[in-house]
Structure formats: structure tokens, C-alpha cells
Amino acid sequence: MSGNIASKAIDQGNGIIRLAPNWVPRSFCIPGRRIKLHPDDYYALGGERGGIDERWFSSTTPADNGPLTSPNEGLSFIVFKDGNNVEQMLLRDAVGELKGQLIGDRLWNAYGKWPMFSKFFDNKGALPHHIHHRDHHAEKVGQMSKPEAYYFPTQLNNYGADFPYTFFGLKPGTTKEQVRQCLVDFTKGDNKLTDLSIAYKLEPGTGWDVPPGILHAPGSLCTYEPQKASDVFAMYQSLTGDQVVPAELLWKDTPDDKKGDFDYLIEVIDWEKNIDPHFASNHFMMPKPVKPLEAMQSEGYIENWISYKSTAYSAKELTVLPGRKVTIKDSAAYGMIMMQGHGKIGVWEIETPALIRYGQLTNDEFFVSEAAAQTGVTISNYSSCDPLVMLKHFAADNPDLVIDV
Numbered sequence: 001m002s003g004n005i006a007s008k009a010i011d012q013g014n015g016i017i018r019l020a021p022n023w024v025p026r027s028f029c030i031p032g033r034r035i036k037l038h039p040d041d042y043y044a045l046g047g048e049r050g051g052i053d054e055r056w057f058s059s060t061t062p063a064d065n066g067p068l069t070s071p072n073e074g075l076s077f078i079v080f081k082d083g084n085n086v087e088q089m090l091l092r093d094a095v096g097e098l099k100g101q102l103i104g105d106r107l108w109n110a111y112g113k114w115p116m117f118s119k120f121f122d123n124k125g126a127l128p129h130h131i132h133h134r135d136h137h138a139e140k141v142g143q144m145s146k147p148e149a150y151y152f153p154t155q156l157n158n159y160g161a162d163f164p165y166t167f168f169g170l171k172p173g174t175t176k177e178q179v180r181q182c183l184v185d186f187t188k189g190d191n192k193l194t195d196l197s198i199a200y201k202l203e204p205g206t207g208w209d210v211p212p213g214i215l216h217a218p219g220s221l222c223t224y225e226p227q228k229a230s231d232v233f234a235m236y237q238s239l240t241g242d243q244v245v246p247a248e249l250l251w252k253d254t255p256d257d258k259k260g261d262f263d264y265l266i267e268v269i270d271w272e273k274n275i276d277p278h279f280a281s282n283h284f285m286m287p288k289p290v291k292p293l294e295a296m297q298s299e300g301y302i303e304n305w306i307s308y309k310s311t312a313y314s315a316k317e318l319t320v321l322p323g324r325k326v327t328i329k330d331s332a333a334y335g336m337i338m339m340q341g342h343g344k345i346g347v348w349e350i351e352t353p354a355l356i357r358y359g360q361l362t363n364d365e366f367f368v369s370e371a372a373a374q375t376g377v378t379i380s381n382y383s384s385c386d387p388l389v390m391l392k393h394f395a396a397d398n399p400d401l402v403i404d405v
Contacts, residue, residue, distance in 0.1 A: 005087050006094040009080040010102060015372025016346045017102075019335070019365040020077045020088060021356060024054040024063050024119070028243065032122040034156045034222040041358035045070065052358070053124075058335025058367055058393060059117035060092035064231040074231070076117075079361060091367065103333045104370030107395055114229070116313045118335065118393040120156070121223040126163040128245050129193045129217040129237035133253060137268050138212075138232045140255045148227035149285070149307040150218070151207035151315065155339045155389065160202070161220035162241070167197040168208070168216050168283065169274040176266050183236060183262050186250050190239040200280065207285040209309035213270025224306075224337075226313040226393045234268070285309060287317065290400075300324030301379075305401075306391070314398045320381040320388040330373040331399040334392045338364035341388030344380040346372070350388075 009017050023037065027050035031042045035055050042051045049068055056063070056074050063074030076091040091114070100108045107115065132146035150166075170179065174196045185191040194217060200208075202221045210216055215236060235249035251259045258264040276282060287304035289296065296302050300321050307315035320326055320343065342351040351363050368377060381388040394401075 005080050005089045006078070006097045006102075008082075009078050009094070010098060010369060012080060013348060013366075014346050015369040015375075016348060016377070017094070017367045017369070018079045018081075018348065018363070019058065019091065019367055020079050021360070021362055021365065022056045022059060022074065022076045023052045023358060024056055024074050025049045025052045025065065026054065027065070028245065028249075029053045029127070030124040032124045032161045032220060032222055034158070035120045035122045036353060036356050038355055038357045044358040053122045055120045057118040057337050057365060058091065058114065059119075059229075060090075060095060060114045061117050061229040061231060078367070086361070101371070102367075102369050103395070106397070107333070107370075111396070114395060116227060116229050116393065116395045118224065118226045118313075118315070118337075118391075121218065121225055122156070123218070123220055124161045125220055125241050125243075126165070126167075127218045128235045128240045129167055129197065129215050130233050130235045131215050131268060132210075132212045132230070133232050133234070133268055134212040134270065138230065138253070140258075141232070141253045143232040143253065144228060144230040145212040146228050146230040146232050147209075147211045147310050147312045148225050149207060149209045149310060149313065149315065151224045151285075151306045151317075151391075152202055152204045152221045153224055153339055153391065154204045156222040157204040163220045164202045165199040166202055166208070166217060166219040167194050167199045168210070169198065169214060169276065169279050170196050171198055172275050172277045174275055176271070179269070180262050180266055183250065183265050186238045187247050188238075191237065193237045198279075200284075205287065207306055209283050209285060209307065211270070211273065211310070213268065213273060215269065215274055224315070224391055226307050226315045228312045228396075234265070236265070283309070290316065297321070299326060301326045301328070303328070308401060309403065311401075311403060312396050314394045314401045316392045316394075318379075318390050318392060320379050322381055322386060323384050325378065325380040327376040327378045329376040330368075330392075330394075332394050333368060333370040333373055334394045335367045336365070336390045336392045339389040339391060341381060341383055341386045343382040343388050344378075346377055
């Protein structure tokens, strides 16, 4: 039956599939309340699960939230509606059945799955300094490395919450012995790891690229995060604000035979990238127009690359000007989320909801097949005054991307 749903869904949308909202709680986070979830629903899964401060997009990757993780947490569902009958199935299963028809033969042959997802991360405070493992270390616990990128959408950042600064890397000149001592002191209160780091003020409308092996403590702006399809991490900071980080998170995704080995935790760090004196210039991203600005405006749109320093994923922000209708071609499949305005994409009505109940379906998230992207997606902005804005997330080795290193 599920294969039937997948085929019917891709046919119904002429290659564009509707997705259901995908909410994820984190026990160590306090929601920033900027991702349009109803105020009564931020703790919809119960206080012990923590607040919902993430919405995942185009995800075939399960969330790793410990023993209380609910079935299918973090996984996106496609939606097929036939009259009053609504059916759903996992995007992961739809990709497995439709293969190249949905994500393209290039990605299917290389990965056998959709190898990325994106999310909104919406925390009221800063996260602890943590790390995502590189391939060598992630493979030891049956996972993949996790590079990720950040973009701070203006539509979701009317306020900066408690700490709109992110610590990245380590101060040039920091020694491994200094960091090791912080890790040894993890259970003694504040291990003062951020004393060895540098905080950068976060600006809406800009972003950062964060390869695996980089220590980082994300700040409190609401963040759009394209990333590789992995949820591997370890927390290296023991106290952030007044919140104590449990010691088991220091050793998360460490092989059993290496737990208690602080030298192994140092080995996980990509040392040269962390102490890079040119860290900001090498990782900060201003939006980059995909074509000359005047040429795009004359055609009725503006499109910028917002994630362009990694081969593992990329992302664009597309603005269709008021009252305009455009056809946009891309070389690869992508997921998209509406940020502003209303109109139409292909056969679908699209809109940007102001408020969403937990479990409610929306018309703001879709997945565009490779064939539809290459043929060209027609988008209409129904408003005479409001721009229509969407974010588009692409998987590995986007043929349109020229890497900026």
C-alpha cells in the first residue's frame, strides 16, 4: 500500500510532494518560541521529553534523543490527499521505493538514500560547546560524520533571545593540554571550556559553515541548518548558563572501549581548523546571488546561495517579487520551506502559517524531485505587496554549486 501512496503522491504533485511538519524535542533545550508552534504545544510530548525547539525538514534521519525517543521521531512524512481521505508515509520509505524518480539517479546510485536534512533550531539560550565527529570517529559507533551550516532567517528573528553569540573553535595558541584539563574537570562544575574559545555576534540574514571536528556553542538566534544525515555529537562543555550538562553527553558516540579516555576526546577535535586564526573569513557566509541581481529582478525574483562552502549539502533563499510568476530551474532535487507570503508552486497552493498546532498539516513544506527541478518549477506570488520567500535545501554534490573555500 505504501508504494501506492508514494507513486500517487509524486503523480499528484507532478514531481512535487507535500510534507507534514516534523517536530523534535530536546531535553537539554528551552524553546525560543519562534518556529510558529502554538504556545500550548511546545511541551506537547511531556515535560520529561523537554521542549520542542526544532522542526526538521526533508528528513530521512531519525532523531537520537535517548531511551524516551518516540517512534519515527525526526522522520518526515509525505502527505497524499484524495478528496477527504488523507494518507501519510515516511519520506524515507518513499525514497526507497521511488529511488531516482524522486531524488535522481545520481544521488540514489551514490548513497541509496536522501543523504541530508535541514531544520529550524530555536533555543532560548546558548547550547554547550560540543562537537560532531568526523568520518573516522563516527564510523566507530556506526554513524556518519556531521558537517552542518547555519543561516539566520530574518523572518524568524524578531528578537535574539538570551545569547545571540556563537562560540566557534579555540583561540589561536590554545594547547591540547588546556582543553584536556577542561574535559577532566567536566564533573567539577563549570569546566570553563569557553574561556578558550571566541564568541562571534550572530547577524540575521547571514550564516556559517561548520565542518565536523569543530567545537561550537550555538547562540540563541533561530537557525536554519542544512546538514548531513547524521545526529552524531558529544558535549564538551559542562555548564551553560545555569544548566548542568550530564556527563554521559561528554561520552556520547564514544566507543565503549574509549569511554574514560580523555586523549580520545582530544583526538576527535580537528585541531588545525579549531585554532585557525582566519576562522571567521574561512567559515562565515554572506548571501551570494546565483545570477546578477538586476537580471533576476527583471525576471521577477531574487535568489541567493546561503550555504555554499560544503559539498555535503547546499541551500538557497528564493524570493519571488509581489505579483510575479517565475519558472526556476535547478539541477538537483531539493526540499523547501516557506518563510513569507503565499501563492502557488506547480499544482500546489502554498502559504506561510502564522501559528501551527502540534499534529496539524500545513501547506508550507514540499519536496521537489530532480526531474521537476530540472524541467523548471513555476512559482506564483499572489500578493500585490508581500514578497514570497522560501528556503531550499539540496543534498550532496549539487551540480549547480561552485564551492567557495
